[in-house]
Every structure is written in structure tokens, then in C-alpha cells.
Amino acid sequence: MPGALTLGEIVxxxxxxxxxxxxxxxxxxxxxxxxxxxxxxxxxxxxxVSKLAATRAAAxxxxxxxEKRTRLPRIVCEAPYAYFARxxxxxxPVATQAPGIHASAVVSEKAVLGERVSIGAGCVVGEGVAIxxxxxxYPRVVVYPGCSLGxxxxxxxxxxxxxxxxxxxxxxxxxxxxxxxxxxxxxxxVEIGANTTIDRxxxxxxxxEEGVKLDxxxxxxxxxxxxxxxxxxxxxxxxxxxxxxGHCTIGGAAVILGHLKIADHVHISAGTLIxxxxxxxxxxxxxxxxxxxxxxxxxxxxxxxxxxxxx
Amino acid sequence: MPGALTLGEIVxxxxxxxxxxxxxxxxxxxxxxxxxxxxxxxxxxxxxVSKLAATRAAAxxxxxxxEKRTRLPRIVCEAPYAYFARxxxxxxPVATQAPGIHASAVVSEKAVLGERVSIGAGCVVGEGVAIxxxxxxYPRVVVYPGCSLGxxxxxxxxxxxxxxxxxxxxxxxxxxxxxxxxxxxxxxxVEIGANTTIDRxxxxxxxxEEGVKLDxxxxxxxxxxxxxxxxxxxxxxxxxxxxxxGHCTIGGAAVILGHLKIADHVHISAGTLIxxxxxxxxxxxxxxxxxxxxxxxxxxxxxxxxxxxxx
Amino acid sequence: MPGALTLGEIVxxxxxxxxxxxxxxxxxxxxxxxxxxxxxxxxxxxxxVSKLAATRAAAxxxxxxxEKRTRLPRIVCEAPYAYFARxxxxxxPVATQAPGIHASAVVSEKAVLGERVSIGAGCVVGEGVAIxxxxxxYPRVVVYPGCSLGxxxxxxxxxxxxxxxxxxxxxxxxxxxxxxxxxxxxxxxVEIGANTTIDRxxxxxxxxEEGVKLDxxxxxxxxxxxxxxxxxxxxxxxxxxxxxxGHCTIGGAAVILGHLKIADHVHISAGTLIxxxxxxxxxxxxxxxxxxxxxxxxxxxxxxxxxxxxx
Numbered sequence: 001m002p003g004a005l006t007l008g009e010i011v012x013x014x015x016x017x018x019x020x021x022x023x024x025x026x027x028x029x030x031x032x033x034x035x036x037x038x039x040x041x042x043x044x045x046x047x048x049v050s051k052l053a054a055t056r057a058a059a060x061x062x063x064x065x066x067e068k069r070t071r072l073p074r075i076v077c078e079a080p081y082a083y084f085a086r087x088x089x090x091x092x093p094v095a096t097q098a099p100g101i102h103a104s105a106v107v108s109e110k111a112v113l114g115e116r117v118s119i120g121a122g123c124v125v126g127e128g129v130a131i132x133x134x135x136x137x138y139p140r141v142v143v144y145p146g147c148s149l150g151x152x153x154x155x156x157x158x159x160x161x162x163x164x165x166x167x168x169x170x171x172x173x174x175x176x177x178x179x180x181x182x183x184x185x186x187x188x189x190v191e192i193g194a195n196t197t198i199d200r201x202x203x204x205x206x207x208x209e210e211g212v213k214l215d216x217x218x219x220x221x222x223x224x225x226x227x228x229x230x231x232x233x234x235x236x237x238x239x240x241x242x243x244x245x246g247h248c249t250i251g252g253a254a255v256i257l258g259h260l261k262i263a264d265h266v267h268i269s270a271g272t273l274i275x276x277x278x279x280x281x282x283x284x285x286x287x288x289x290x291x292x293x294x295x296x297x298x299x300x301x302x303x304x305x306x307x308x309x310x311x
Numbered sequence: 312m313p314g315a316l317t318l319g320e321i322v323x324x325x326x327x328x329x330x331x332x333x334x335x336x337x338x339x340x341x342x343x344x345x346x347x348x349x350x351x352x353x354x355x356x357x358x359x360v361s362k363l364a365a366t367r368a369a370a371x372x373x374x375x376x377x378e379k380r381t382r383l384p385r386i387v388c389e390a391p392y393a394y395f396a397r398x399x400x401x402x403x404p405v406a407t408q409a410p411g412i413h414a415s416a417v418v419s420e421k422a423v424l425g426e427r428v429s430i431g432a433g434c435v436v437g438e439g440v441a442i443x444x445x446x447x448x449y450p451r452v453v454v455y456p457g458c459s460l461g462x463x464x465x466x467x468x469x470x471x472x473x474x475x476x477x478x479x480x481x482x483x484x485x486x487x488x489x490x491x492x493x494x495x496x497x498x499x500x501v502e503i504g505a506n507t508t509i510d511r512x513x514x515x516x517x518x519x520e521e522g523v524k525l526d527x528x529x530x531x532x533x534x535x536x537x538x539x540x541x542x543x544x545x546x547x548x549x550x551x552x553x554x555x556x557g558h559c560t561i562g563g564a565a566v567i568l569g570h571l572k573i574a575d576h577v578h579i580s581a582g583t584l585i586x587x588x589x590x591x592x593x594x595x596x597x598x599x600x601x602x603x604x605x606x607x608x609x610x611x612x613x614x615x616x617x618x619x620x621x622x
Numbered sequence: 623m624p625g626a627l628t629l630g631e632i633v634x635x636x637x638x639x640x641x642x643x644x645x646x647x648x649x650x651x652x653x654x655x656x657x658x659x660x661x662x663x664x665x666x667x668x669x670x671v672s673k674l675a676a677t678r679a680a681a682x683x684x685x686x687x688x689e690k691r692t693r694l695p696r697i698v699c700e701a702p703y704a705y706f707a708r709x710x711x712x713x714x715p716v717a718t719q720a721p722g723i724h725a726s727a728v729v730s731e732k733a734v735l736g737e738r739v740s741i742g743a744g745c746v747v748g749e750g751v752a753i754x755x756x757x758x759x760y761p762r763v764v765v766y767p768g769c770s771l772g773x774x775x776x777x778x779x780x781x782x783x784x785x786x787x788x789x790x791x792x793x794x795x796x797x798x799x800x801x802x803x804x805x806x807x808x809x810x811x812v813e814i815g816a817n818t819t820i821d822r823x824x825x826x827x828x829x830x831e832e833g834v835k836l837d838x839x840x841x842x843x844x845x846x847x848x849x850x851x852x853x854x855x856x857x858x859x860x861x862x863x864x865x866x867x868g869h870c871t872i873g874g875a876a877v878i879l880g881h882l883k884i885a886d887h888v889h890i891s892a893g894t895l896i897x898x899x900x901x902x903x904x905x906x907x908x909x910x911x912x913x914x915x916x917x918x919x920x921x922x923x924x925x926x927x928x929x930x931x932x933x
Contacts, residue, residue, distance in 0.1 A: 028803075029803070029825065030825055031825045031826055033826070034825065034826055047881075079791070079792070079793055081791040081792075082791040082792065082793035082798045084791070084800070085789075085790075085791040085793075085798040085799065085800040085801075086798060088800055088801045088803070089798075089799070089801060091801075092801035092803050093801065094799050094801060096767065102728070104415070104726070104728055106413070106415055106432040106433065106450070120746070121728040121746045122433055122451070122728065122744055122746055122762070124431070124432045124433055124450040124451060124468075138764070138766075138785065139728070139746040139764050140433070140451060140744070140746060140762060140764055140782075142449070142450050142451055142468040142469065142505075144449075144468070145407065154786075154799075156782065156785040156786060157746070157764040157766070157782040157785055158469055158506065158764065158780055158782045158817065158819070160451075160467065160468040160469045160505040160506055160527075163449065163467040163468055163504065163505035163527065164465075164467060164502075164504075166504065166524070166526040166527070166542075166544060166545065167396075168396075168502075168524050168542060169390070169392040169393040169395070169396040170390070170392075170393065171390055171393035171396075173540060173558060174522055174540055175522060175524050175540060175542060176393045176396040176397060176400075177396065177400070177405050177465075177502065178395070178396040178399055179396075179399045179400060179402075179403035179404065179405060181339075181340070181399070181403050191786075191790075191799065193785065193786075193788065193819070194764075194782040194785035194819040194821075195469065195506050195528075195780065195782055195817050195819050195839075197469070197504070197505040197506050197527040197528055197545075199505075199527065203340065203341055203342045203345065204342055204344070204345055211796055211797060213788070213790055213797050215788040215841075215843075216782075216785065216788070216819040216821065216841050216843075217506075217528060217817075217819055217839060217841045217859075219526075219527050219528045219545040219546050219563075221526075221527075221545060229795060229796055229797060231788075231790060231797060233788060233861070234788065234819075234841040234843060234859050234861070235546070235841050235857070235859040235877070237528075237545050237546040237563050237564050239544070239545070239563055239581070247795060252841075252859050252861055252877060252879075253564075253859050253875075253877045253895070255546070255563060255564045255581060255582050257563075257581060268601075269604065270861070270877060270879060270895065271877050271895035272599075272601050273564070273581065273582035273598050273599070273601060274601055275598065275600075275601065282603055282604070283603070283604040284601050284602065284603060284604060284607075285601060285602065285603075285604045285607040285608075286598070286599040286600055286601030286602065286607060287599055287607070287611070287895050287897065287908070288599045288611075288614070288894075288895070288908040288909055288910045289611040289612075289614060289615045289897075289908055290890075290894050290895060290896055290897065290906050290907060290908030291615060291618050291906065291907065291908060292904055292905070292906060292907075293891065293904070293905040293906060293907045295615075295618030295619060296618060296906075296907040296908060296909070297618075297907075298617060298618045298619075298620075299614045299615065299617040299618035300909070300910075300911040301911075302614075302617040302618075303614065303617075303910070303911060303921045303924075303925065304911045304913060304917075304921065306920060306921040306924040306925075307913050307917030307918060307919075307920045307921035307924075308917060308920075309920075415726070417724070417726055417743040417744065417761070433744055433762070435742070435743045435744055435761040435762060435779070451744075451762060453760070453761050453762055453779040453780065453816075455760075455779070456718065469780055469817065471762075471778065471779040471780045471816040471817055471838075474760065474778040474779055474815065474816035474838065475776075475778060475813075475815075477815065477835070477837040477838070477853075477855060477856065478707075479707075479813075479835050479853060480701070480703040480704040480706070480707040481701070481703075481704065482701055482704035482707075484851060484869060485833055485851055486833060486835050486851065486853060487704050487707040487708060487711075488707065488711070488716050488776075488813065489706070489707040489710055490707075490710045490711060490713075490714035490715065490716060492650075492651070492710070492714050506780065506817050506839075508780070508815070508816040508817050508838040508839055508856075510816075510838065514651065514652055514653040514656065515653055515655070515656055528817075528839060530837075530838050530839045530856040530857050530874075532837075532838075532856060546857070548839075548856050548857040548874050548875050550855070550856070550874055550892070564875075566857070566874060566875045566892060566893050568874075568892060570669075579912075580915065583910075583912050584875070584892065584893035584909050584910070584912060585912055586909065586911075586912065593914055593915070594914070594915040595912050595913065595914060595915065595918075596912060596913065596914075596915045596918040596919075597909070597910040597911055597912030597913060597918060598910060598918070598922070599910045599922075599925070600922040600923075600925060600926045602926060602929050606926075606929030606930060607929060608929075609928060609929045609930075609931075610925045610926065610928040610929035613925075613928040613929075614925065614928075
């Protein structure tokens with residue numbers, strides 16, 4: 001990883017159009033607020049336009065429409081946020097843990113690990129697990145037996161992959177446990193957040209396709225499929241056998257009930273509970289609008305009356 | 312565990328009525344979609360009737376009302392799903408981890424473990440903990456000092472039993488911590504999902520009665536009681552001192568506020584927040600109906616106006 | 623820690639007015655329901671007045687307005703609940719784990735630990751981490767490299783501090799990871815619940831100011847600031863770059879969206895999603911009122927019609 005690059009070198013590597021001195025030296029990325037000498041920042045959308053004038057960054061990445069707003073050395077491109085991500089990757093590792101198996105990790109002799117895999121302290125990797133090249137498990141990840149992870153997968157601390165799904169059948173007032181004999185299959189380039197849980201399948205497998213990104217404290221139940229390049233934010237839950245398409249975004253604390261089908265390119269707002277299948281791309285929302293407590297009391301009472309009256 | 316059983320042998324063990332060749336050999340269970348030679352599947356309710364015609368399973372478990380829908384060898388019974396669970400248990404262990412204490416587990420010398428207990432890698436079991444016969448802690452479970460687990464309890468990875476409850480008292484703009492001196496008592500046949508947390512009591516104990524089933528990422532606060540055979544799905548939260556009856560089901564991401572009383576046989580829908588006690592059995596729901604974003608914007612604005620206007 | 627104190631000694635240490643025999647011996651605290659010989663209980667508010675008559679506690683802490691309701695030896699004070707907390711602290715340790723580093727913990731040689739720090743079994747403390755005097759990490763806490771914790775911080779099992787924030791930028795239908803190069807800075811007297819996750823900053827740091835209290839399974843995303851003495855209950859989530867003031871309370875399972883500003887002294891009810899900034903102190907709520915399922919069906923249908931009709 002280079003200690004420094006000139007703007008000219010960055011553009012040579014990543015494309016975009018350069019305005020200003022190509023010899024400007026960049027050593028790190030930073031926010032418009034805090035960046036200083038040797039740091040490059042970015043402007044995406046209009047929200048932070050006011051910060052642009054005041055920034056002390058050495059250079060900035062922005063879209064053509066904002067180009068005239070600054071005299072700083074700048075890189076003009078179509079997707080400044082993604083470009084900024086690429087620049088940051090030039091200076092910073094994507095996974096910060098070195099390859100190798102930490103002495104305190106417990107890895108089954110019957111697990112198959114690819115090249116340059118990193119297994120952090122206190123991880124537990126079960127029998128028959130397969131982990132692809134360049135994947136990184138941060139400390140204290142558990143992968144239950146029989147699960148597989150693709151290449152370049154990143155799993156953050158505390159995540160649990162392959163615990164039993166919640167499979168119980170009622171019988172005379174008690175619950176009978178259904179052995180969970182499927183596994184979890186995770187594709188390439190998936191990232192899984194801290195303390196997220198992904199259950200093994202009841203019969204068939206639970207599947208996360210390539211490029212899926214899960215934030216922290218997400219629950220993926222048994223036999224769910226999450227399609228390629230779908231991103232799910234923190235505290236969201238997906239119930240059993242839900243089939244979620246590719247290129248979706250699911251907001252924080254959203255819930256998707258079981259056995260539903262969600263099409264590709266569906267966007268679900270934070271805090272929304274999805275109770276039936278969605279077959280058409282678009283943005284879907286269901287949030288009670290918050291208000292001062294007294295106002296809420298009235299609107300809720302009105303709603304409750306509707307439930308009684310219209311029956 | 313047998314490698315194979317005939318349908319006749321299964322019915323001899325578990326009951327039900329057999330139709331078709333009793334010599335049909337079964338080696339494993341499977342879904343209607345994927346089951347093949349040597350596998351038995353099941354049909355529960357009407358949802359998967361269409362899959363029945365196409366299945367390549369060797370046999371199927373179903374209710375009398377569906378018996379005529381197939382010519383496959385079949386077991387006819389009243390609760391096909393529970394029967395299927397029982398059959399699966401014949402071929403598959405309920406807990407897959409062998410008895411014994413993993414070398415990397417940290418178990419207090421002052422903990423008392425029953426017969427055939429299994430303690431996985433990286434578990435931490437504190438002083439004075441009691442764990443009953445045939446219980447299984449998967450890797451990386453923590454049981455704080457003084458807590459007790461019954462027999463045949465299964466705890467999945469990352470669960471934390473007995474951490475301090477959220478006991479803080481306001482005093483001149485700061486919080487004073489209230490020592491949490493109760494413990495957690497867990498009955499027989501309880502199952503606890505991955506990364507679920509169950510807090511110790513503030514003064515008295517937090518109690519999970521026998522047969523309670525908790526999914527992943529469930530939060531049980533201090534001094535809660537969960538009655539026998541109640542099941543709580545993923546991401547649900549129960550606040551302090553709530554008293555939940557037996558034979559309840561609580562849907563995913565539901566929330567039960569503190570100090571409430573929930574009767575036996577209450578069913579709470581996913582995503583529902585319970586803000587007052589429920590003394591009558593039944594099903595209770597409170598979910599904002601999701602819609603396309605523009606429609607939601609209008610319904611939410613209408614509701615907000617109600618809050619202002621009716622005041 | 624004393625084995626016993628008289629009421630007179632307690633009042634001498636903590637203040638308040640004593641009524642009844644100052645020689646009454648107290649050895650422990652207890653609830654009104656369960657307290658017996660040698661135990662002191664408390665009455666806060668009116669809710670448990672009926673329990674006061676029946677209690678077998680040796681003494682009770684209460685406010686002047688309730689003083690006449692009992693003939694038991696009693697301590698009269700302005701904030702009985704906080705006073706009770708202080709009394710409990712006299713008899714019980716606030717953190718129950720002894721100072722020192724457990725043999726199974728993995729602590730970087732480049733971490734800096736203060737005096738009397740306690741690091742439990744299976745903890746992982748990364749390079750460059752700083753932990754202040756008298757802090758206690760219960761078993762299986764992970765602190766990623768570069769994060770800092772103040773003095774008297776308590777972190778419960780399974781918490782993960784400093785995992786990568788959910789920083790991804792869209793580019794041609796895929797996600798590009800943004801290296802998360804900030805850290806987490808935690809002030810003095812913070813307590814963090816079991817399996818809670820606090821992400822490191824994308825560029826700048828994520829900050830929890832002094833006296834912040836987080837319950838279990840709380841998600842704090844990258845670059846959030848939580849102001850001093852704010853308390854956040856279980857299962858709540860705070861999205862990226864939210865700026866939460868001091869002395870706030872956030873109820874269980876509440877959600878605060880990203881980039882919002884919440885003023886000091888704001889109280890957010892459980893289960894409420896905050897979708898815009900709150901600049902005025904007060905209590906804010908947004909919860910769909912639950913009802914019997916059939917009533918809910920009608921109220922939800924009415925709301926859905928509003929979305930269609932008012933368009």
C-alpha cells in the first residue's frame with residue numbers, strides 16, 4: 001500500500017478528470033470537515049455543499065455539476081462516493097487483519113481453508129466448513145459445521161453462521177424440535193456485520209449470493225435466499241424461507257416475514273414490516289409517523305376507533 | 312441412530328396409519344421440492360399441495376384430508392408437521408455437538424454440570440452455575456455466575472445468559488447503577504438462539520419455564536418470566552419484569568413493554584409493540600401496513616393531521 | 623464491602639432522614655415482595671403501595687409523601703430509587719469480576735490498560751486500544767484496534783466495539799467497500815450491554831460521551847455521537863452519523879435514522895422510529911396501537927385507503 005500518491009497518479013489508476021495541479025500529494029482520505037494537508041475529500045449530492053467552501057482538504061472528488069463550486073485541485077467523475085471509496089482503498093486495507101489462523105482459534109481439521117484466509121482470535125470453525133481465498137473472519141466468529149463461505153468474504157466479530165433455524169412443530173401443547181439438516185452457503189464478496197446471525201437451513205440450505213452486504217445484528221432465518229448485491233442494514237430481520245431478490249436495499253430494523261418473495265431492485269425503508277410478497281421494483285414504506293407524545297396519543301386513538309367502528 | 316428404517320418400522324415407533332408398501336426404505340427427510348430416493352417428506356396445510364404431485368420423495372406424511380392426493384407410500388396422521396419432526400429426530404441428532412467440555416472452554420470449578428453435558432469451544436461458565444443432564448452449549452456461550460439451566464437445554468453460539476439487567480436510577484442528571492443481584496433460572500427443554508441475551512434479575516430471578524423456545528437475537532430483560540412452552544421469534548424484545556404466560560407465541564421483532572402481564576395462550580404478531588397487559592387469550596396485532604412509498608406518505612400525513620386536529 | 627450496616631450507619635453515609643430504630647441491622651436489599659429479615663426495600667411512586675402493607679422487609683426507603691403508609695423502620699428521602707441503588711452498592715459490587723487479565727483473553731502488547739482493569743475470559747483487545755482505570759470487560763468482549771475506553775467503563779459479554787461501519791458505495795450494480803478508518807471513543811462511566819455493537823467511524827470517530835448507558839443488543843452505527851448521560855434501551859438502533867444529545871432516553875427497539883440531530887433532554891418512546899431531527903426537548907412517540915387482530919385488520923385497511931384516496 002503506497003504511503004502517498006499524486007492526484008495525477010490517482011487519476012491514472014482510477015480514471016476521472018483532473019482539474020488543478022496533478023503533482024498535489026495525497027496521503028489519506030478525510031471528511032470535508034476534518035480533512036487537512038495531504039488529504040482528499042469528496043462531495044456527493046447537495047447536502048454538504050456549504051462545507052465545501054470551508055474545507056481545508058488538499059483536494060476533492062466531485063461531480064461535474066459541482067465542479068465550479070471550488071478552486072481546490074479536484075477529480076471530476078460520475079459517482080464521487082464510489083470513487084472516494086476506491087481512493088480510500090488505495091491507502092487503506094479493506095480487511096485489516098493479517099492472513100493466518102490465530103493460535104486461540106479452534107478450526108476443525110476437516111475444514112478446508114483457501115489461500116491467505118485470516119481467522120481471528122477465538123473463532124470457531126466447524127467440521128466440513130469451506131472458506132474461500134482471501135476471506136477474513138474477525139475475532140470470535142462461529143461457523144457451524146458444513147457451512148461454506150466464498151472468496152473475499154469478511155465476517156465481523158460475534159457473527160454466528162449456521163446455528164439451528166427456529167424449527168419447532170406444535171404437538172399437544174409442547175414443541176417438537178425439527179433437526180436443522182441444511183447448511184449455509186455464502187457467495188464471494190459478501191460482508192457480514194458484527195453479531196449478525198445466519199441460520200442453517202431446515203432441510204435445504206440458507207443462501208447468500210455474491211456481493212451481499214449485511215450490517216450488524218441482522219437476523220437471517222433458515223432457508224432464506226438473499227439475492228446478489230442486496231444490502232441489509234442493521235437490526236433488520238428476515239424470517240424463514242423468504243426469497244429476496246438481487247440489488248435490493250433493506251433499511252435498518254425492517255422485517256420481512258416468512259415465505260415471501262421480494263423481486264429484484266426493491267427498496268424497503270427502515271422500520272418497515274413487509275407482510276406480503278413484492279413483485280414490482282420500487283420503494284416500499286410502512287412507518288408510524290412519530291410526533292410529540294400528546295399528538296400521537298390522539299392519532300393512535302383515532303386509529304383504534306377506526307378498528308372498532310368499521311367492523 | 313439408525314442408517315435406515317422401513318415405513319413399517321417408523322409407524323411401529325411413532326404411530327399413524329400406513330398406506331402403501333411398508334417395506335419402503337427411508338434414510339433421511341427432505342422437502343417436497345428436493346427429496347429423492349430414500350427420503351420422506353410431508354404436507355402440512357394446503358399451501359404446498361401443488362408440490363405434492365411433482366415430488367420425487369419415496370414417501371410422504373400427510374393428514375387424512377389430503378390422503379387421496381398422492382399414490383406415494385404415505386403415513387396418515389393428525390399433525391403431519393410434528394410427525395415429520397419426530398421422523399427427522401430418528402435420523403438426525405437434536406443437538407449435534409458431542410458431550411464433554413471443549414479444551415478451550417472456561418468452566419468454573421464451582422459450576423455443577425450434569426451427565427452428558429456438552430460445552431463447546433470458547434464457552435465461559437461462571438461460578439455457581441448449574442447445568443442439567445444432556446444440555447448442550449454450542450461454542451462461545453457465556454453463562455454468568457449463579458445462573459441455572461435445566462435438563463436438555465440447548466443454547467446456541469453467542470448467547471449471553473445472566474449479564475446485568477439495565478438497572479439505573481436517575482440522580483441529579485446522572486445514572487446510578489443498581490447492582491443486579493438476582494440470577495437467571497432456565498427450565499428443562501428450553502432452547503435459546505444465537506446471540507440471544509437473557510439478563511439476570513435486579514433483586515429476584517429472571518425465569519424461563521420449561522419448554523420455552525427463543526430464536527436468535529432475542530432480548531429478555533431482568534425479572535421477566537416466560538411461561539412454559541412459550542415460543543419467541545427472532546429480534547423480539549421483552550422489557551423488565553414483564554410476566555408472559557405459557558403456550559404463547561410472540562412474533563419476530565415484537566416488543567413487550569415492562570411490568571406487563573400477558574395471559575396464557577396469547578399470540579402476538581410479528582412487529583407488534585405491546586403497551587398494556589393482555590388478560591384474554593387471542594391474537595393481537597399492531598403493524599403499520601406497508602405500501603408504495605408515495606401512498607405511505609399520504610396515509611402518514613393523514614394520521615399526523617389526526618394527531619393535530621383532534622386535540 | 624461490609625457484611626452488615628445499621629440503618630443509622632446507612633443514613634450517616636448516604637443522607638436522608640431516619641424514622642424508627644437506628645440499630646436495625648441491614649445485610650442486603652430486596653424487593654417488597656420477597657425481602658425478609660435483614661433486608662431493606664424501597665417504594666418509588668404509587669404503583670407498589672399495596673405491596674408496602676404486606677412486606678416483611680426489615681426497613682424501607684420511601685418519599686415523604688408515603689412515609690405514613692408504614693410503621694416499619696424507614697429512610698425518607700427525595701429519590702428513593704436512586705437511594706436504594708446507593709444502598710445496594712454498599713452491599714454489592716457494581717462490577718463482579720476481579721481485576722486482572724484472564725489467561726484466555728487475547729490482549730495486544732500494544733494495548734494500554736489502566737489500573738485495576740478487569741479483562742474477562744475470551745476477550746480480544748486489539749492493537750493500540752486504551753482502557754482506563756477500573757474498567758471491566760466481561761467475558762468475550764471484542765475491542766477492535768485503535769479504540770479507547772474511559773475509566774470505570776463496564777462492557778458486558780459479547781459486545782463488539784469498533785467493527786467496521788456499514789460503509790458501501792454503489793457502483794455499476796455492485797457495492798464498493800469504504801475502508802472504515804475512524805475509531806470508537808468511549809468516555810468515563812459508560813456501561814455497554816451484552817451483544818451490543820458500536821461501529822468504528824468511517825473517517826472520523828464514533829463517540830459515546832461520559833455516563834452513557836447502553837442496554838443489550840443495541841446497534842450504534844459509524845460516526846454517531848451519543849451525548850453524556852444518555853440511556854438507550856435494548857434492541858434500539860442508531861444509524862450512521864446521528865448526533866444525539868445529552869440526558870436523553872431512548873426506549874427499547876426505537877430507531878434513529880442517519881444524519882439526524884437530537885437535542886438534549888429528548889425522550890423517545892419504545893418502538894418509535896425517528897425520521898427527522900428533533901430540536902426541542904420533550905417526549906416523542908410513534909407506535910401503531912395494537913389491538914385484537916380483527917380490529918387491527920380494519921384500522922389498517924382504513925389507513926391503506928387513506929394512502930390511495932388522498933393522492
